[in-house]
Amino acid sequence: xxxxxNFILIENDRDLKLFADAHQQVKQIGIDTEFVGxxxxxxxxxxxxxxxxxxxxxxxxxxxxxxxxxxxxxxxPNILKITHAGxxxxxxxxxxxxxxxxxxxxxxIASAFLDVKYPISFKKLVETEFNYHLDKSHTVTQWDHRPLxxxxxxxxxDDVLPLIELYERxxxxxxxxxxxxxxxxxxxxxxxxxxYAKLVESEVVSNPIxxxxxxxxxxxYLRLMVWRENVAKERNVNKDMVIPAKYIHTLVKGIxxxxxxxxxxxxxxxxxxxxxxxxxxxxxREKPRENxxxxxSNIGKEPEEDLREEAIIDLIYGVIKYYCMENxxxxxxxxxxxxLKNMRQNDNLHAGFANGWRSSFFGMEFNEMLTQKKSVxxxxxxxxxxxx
Numbered sequence: 001x002x003x004x005x006n007f008i009l010i011e012n013d014r015d016l017k018l019f020a021d022a023h024q025q026v027k028q029i030g031i032d033t034e035f036v037g038x039x040x041x042x043x044x045x046x047x048x049x050x051x052x053x054x055x056x057x058x059x060x061x062x063x064x065x066x067x068x069x070x071x072x073x074x075x076x077p078n079i080l081k082i083t084h085a086g087x088x089x090x091x092x093x094x095x096x097x098x099x100x101x102x103x104x105x106x107x108x109i110a111s112a113f114l115d116v117k118y119p120i121s122f123k124k125l126v127e128t129e130f131n132y133h134l135d136k137s138h139t140v141t142q143w144d145h146r147p148l149x150x151x152x153x154x155x156x157x158d159d160v161l162p163l164i165e166l167y168e169r170x171x172x173x174x175x176x177x178x179x180x181x182x183x184x185x186x187x188x189x190x191x192x193x194x195x196y197a198k199l200v201e202s203e204v205v206s207n208p209i210x211x212x213x214x215x216x217x218x219x220x221y222l223r224l225m226v227w228r229e230n231v232a233k234e235r236n237v238n239k240d241m242v243i244p245a246k247y248i249h250t251l252v253k254g255i256x257x258x259x260x261x262x263x264x265x266x267x268x269x270x271x272x273x274x275x276x277x278x279x280x281x282x283x284x285r286e287k288p289r290e291n292x293x294x295x296x297s298n299i300g301k302e303p304e305e306d307l308r309e310e311a312i313i314d315l316i317y318g319v320i321k322y323y324c325m326e327n328x329x330x331x332x333x334x335x336x337x338x339x340l341k342n343m344r345q346n347d348n349l350h351a352g353f354a355n356g357w358r359s360s361f362f363g364m365e366f367n368e369m370l371t372q373k374k375s376v377x378x379x380x381x382x383x384x385x386x387x388x
Contacts, residue, residue: 007049007056007157011063019057020069026052028080028105029073030163033089034143034156039241041232042095046143049160056161058153062144067097077102082163084108084122087190094196104187107163109333110170113179118330126162129169134158179329182357186333200229201295209249211302216284218296221252223283243272255284312376313341315387323362334358 010016023029030051037043048059048070061067073079074093083089084107093099111125112118123134141152174180189195204210204222213221225248232239243251250268254261259281262273273280317337324331335358359367379386 007058007153009153010057010059013064013066016059016064016067017069019059020073022054023050023052023073023079024076026054026079028052028082028164028167030082030160030167031074031086031089032083032156032160032163033092034141035088035092036142036144039238041236041238043092044144045092045096047148047156049156051160051164056157058156062146071097071099074101075099079103080105080167082107082167084125084159084163084166085119087195090190091196094193100191100193100196102191104190105167105171106187106190107166107170109186110167110174110183112330112333113183114170114173114177115328116325116330118332122159125166129166130162132162177328182361185357200225205295205299208302209252210299213252215288215296216256217252218299219288219292220255220280220284221248222292222296223286224248224252224280227279227283247272251280255280313337315378316340316376319387320362320366323366327361329361334361 008015008019010019032049033045034047034049035043035045045061048061050057050059059067059070071093074081074090080103081101082105086101086104086106086108090101093101107125108119108122111120117124120128123136126132126134135155135158137155141155143152171180174183201222204225210218210221224243228239228242231242235242239245247268250265251262251272254265254268259273259277262268263270317331317335317340320335320340321331324334377388379388
């Protein structure tokens with residue numbers, strides 16, 4: 001990898017417009033961001049670094065009033081955007097500006113199709129590919145403080161300089177292994193709203209806590225979590241700054257006992273019940289709405305513990321991991337364990353597997369076992385262990 005420490009710092013709307021105009025015809029551009037996410041609902045994007053055939057740039061969004069010329073490049077399907085673990089960067093763009101990227105190559109995802117290690121850090125990937133050491137001493141820099149030092153700017157730039165050459169190397173090896181289309185299928189997931197927007201209602205009904213609650217408690221839990229999400233979004237603070245997650249279960253189970261229950265509980269912060277008691281009490285006492293009942297009616301019964309099924313999942317996943325290792329691909333991306341468990345329980349997930357790249361990779365035997373949910377037996381015979 002050739003070092004190139006030259007860059008242009010963009011700190012006004014005019015220069016950003018010139019930058020965007022100059023990049024309209026480039027084929028690819030490497031992108032990285034530095035952001036502050038602590039104590040925030042939406043991350044604060046503090047720097048944007050880019051590298052292309054035109055040159056290296058660092059954009060300062062904190063002093064630019066209109067970022068749309070750059071955002072249009074993210075949405076441009078004719079320009080390949082090269083990132084590492086780009087879901088973090090694109091999530092920031094989606095949450096702050098409501099945009100989705102088009103035409104992506106992600107070096108972290110690409111590497112998973114060529115090696116069993118995933119996820120792999122950018123530092124480790126660069127060291128592996130180029131034998132080049134990246135300085136990560138500014139990882140927890142306060143990127144929202146100004147002015148930034150030359151060392152901080154250089155650190156930020158280093159995270160984007162290797163991207164284009166990494167893209168070229170990884171693409172060549174993906175083509176050699178006939179896996180480029182597989183990686184591209186995974187890149188497409190970064191273009192979907194569902195990758196960045198998680199509905200709080202879905203989190204509520206999928207949380208195992210829901211099975212231990214009465215109907216009234218379930219409705220209160222749903223209302224509480226929707227309210228917590230909305231307050232965090234409105235204030236742009238972390239949800240735990242509204243109500244810490246560790247107190248949610250106590251609040252949901254104790255609401256029916258009244259305010260004194262929380263006053264007598266030495267482990268529950270009295271300020272939470274004092275500040276919000278009337279609101280919480282209204283949440284609990286208000287009659288269920290039709291949409292709430294419809295959502296909660298789809299929960300069903302708590303899955304019964306099935307030790308044999310758990311053992312089968314562990315056994316199948318062990319075989320999957322071994323198969324992936326033998327074929328030089330990460331099991332974490334090829335078939336995460338929770339994906340296997342969900343497929344065993346949910347018939348609707350089979351079609352996506354049968355039609356995607358995993359079907360080609362795993363072959364007919366795995367396809368039949370997973371998509372048709374064939375029973376699995378383990379036979380101990382003549383000193384051998386046979387799985388059928």
